[in-house]
Amino acid sequence: MTACTKGGRGRRTLQDVxxxxxxxxxxxxxxxxxxxxxxxxxxxGGHRRDRRRWAExxxxxxxxxxxxxxxxxxxxxxxQGGHGRALDLATGAVPGPGGRRLAHVFDHEQAGQITGIxxxxxxxxxxxxxxxxxxxxxxxxxxxGLDSLGQVGERYAFVTSVAQARPLITPDVARxxxxxxxxxxxxxxxxxxxxxxxDAGADPExxxxxxxxxxxxxxxxxDAAVGTDDEGYEAPVPEGxxxxxxxxxxxxxxPTHRDxxxxxxxxxxxxxxxxxxxxxxxxxx
Numbered sequence: 001m002t003a004c005t006k007g008g009r010g011r012r013t014l015q016d017v018x019x020x021x022x023x024x025x026x027x028x029x030x031x032x033x034x035x036x037x038x039x040x041x042x043x044x045g046g047h048r049r050d051r052r053r054w055a056e057x058x059x060x061x062x063x064x065x066x067x068x069x070x071x072x073x074x075x076x077x078x079x080q081g082g083h084g085r086a087l088d089l090a091t092g093a094v095p096g097p098g099g100r101r102l103a104h105v106f107d108h109e110q111a112g113q114i115t116g117i118x119x120x121x122x123x124x125x126x127x128x129x130x131x132x133x134x135x136x137x138x139x140x141x142x143x144x145g146l147d148s149l150g151q152v153g154e155r156y157a158f159v160t161s162v163a164q165a166r167p168l169i170t171p172d173v174a175r176x177x178x179x180x181x182x183x184x185x186x187x188x189x190x191x192x193x194x195x196x197x198x199d200a201g202a203d204p205e206x207x208x209x210x211x212x213x214x215x216x217x218x219x220x221x222x223d224a225a226v227g228t229d230d231e232g233y234e235a236p237v238p239e240g241x242x243x244x245x246x247x248x249x250x251x252x253x254x255p256t257h258r259d260x261x262x263x264x265x266x267x268x269x270x271x272x273x274x275x276x277x278x279x280x281x282x283x284x285x
Contacts, residue, residue, distance in 0.1 A: 051088040051105070054204040060092030070108065070118075075130045076188035077118060077197040079143050081110035086118075096215045098124060103211055107200060117202055119210050120195040123218040125225055129165045130190040132158040133177050138185035153178040155187070167227070172220040180213045187217065194218040 048064070055062040066086040070078055078084075086106035093100035102122040107114050132141055133155040141158050149157035149165055153174035159165035180187055180196060183206075187196045194214045198206070 047107075048088050050204060051090055051107075054207075055090035055092070058090075058092055060090045062091075063089050065089075066106070069104065069106070073120075073190060073193065073195065075143065075146075075190050076132060076186055076195055077108060077116065079141070080139075081115055084108055084110035084115075087114070094121060094211050094215055096121075097219055101215060101218070103214075105207055105211070108197065114200045116197040116200050117207060118195060118197050119207060119214060120193055121211060121214040121218055123192050123194060123222055125222045126192050127168070127189055127221060127225060128161070129168070130160045130188070131165055131168065131221075132186065132188040134158065134187075135182065135185050154182070168221060168224045170220065170224045170227070173217070173224055176213070176216040176220040179216065180210065184210065187214075189217070189221055194221065 052062045054060075064087065066089045069086045069089065070083040085108075086104070087109050089104060089106040091102075091104050094103045095101075101124070104118075104120045106118055108116055108118045130146075132146060133152060134141070135155055143158075145160055146158040147160075147162050149159050149162055149169065151157070152169050155177055157165070157169065177187060181198075183202070184196045184198050187194070189195070194217050196210060196214060198210060202210075
């Protein structure tokens, strides 16, 4: 590469640029990179401290890294970008009908990037299908094993079996899913778990309310699953239907547990992903 001097009296090559100029350029580039790295580390360190403090306040277990836990699930955010790793993982329990329910909160790292915070609550019954509930703004699933079930409240449902999933979509399930919040693009359920992903910048208080909302979804799905086995099970009330007659409280909204703080410790030794399963993989990022 060459450059003409003014008046065209000669040419100056890049080799003619003084060495100190290149040194200054290199120093500025290195300094900029170092500042970005320090800024990212400061943000990450502060986020980790907040999560750790939140876990300690609730008597939950905290580990920096768990590369195994995300492989527990198959659908939702895990399918979109691969299992990845669970960073800043807090494990404990939230209160629910019938007792405590195991819960996890972690930053989901995929391909070296934090894609969001995943909150997970384990229920007490195994669902017959996997179910994804996505906001209209969320991308469509790219899993060939999921079929569209249509709109459920404010979200759109994608399931592994339309026939088996349809009886699960009760008014209570739709109501509970709507209460999760419009800052949660993806809510899904599989096996005994109900999970959701939220923006990586969500604060601990928001994550706390999300966990309680997931308990509500879990309970509603369990109630629906039990109903499918009962001879007296009634299908969900179609849109625009007036509902039950006056005095029939069959479809009255179920009381929620959103006012109860999730501060019940959980004995993680009883869980398949307890400290014994993580002890060899939690040494750092």
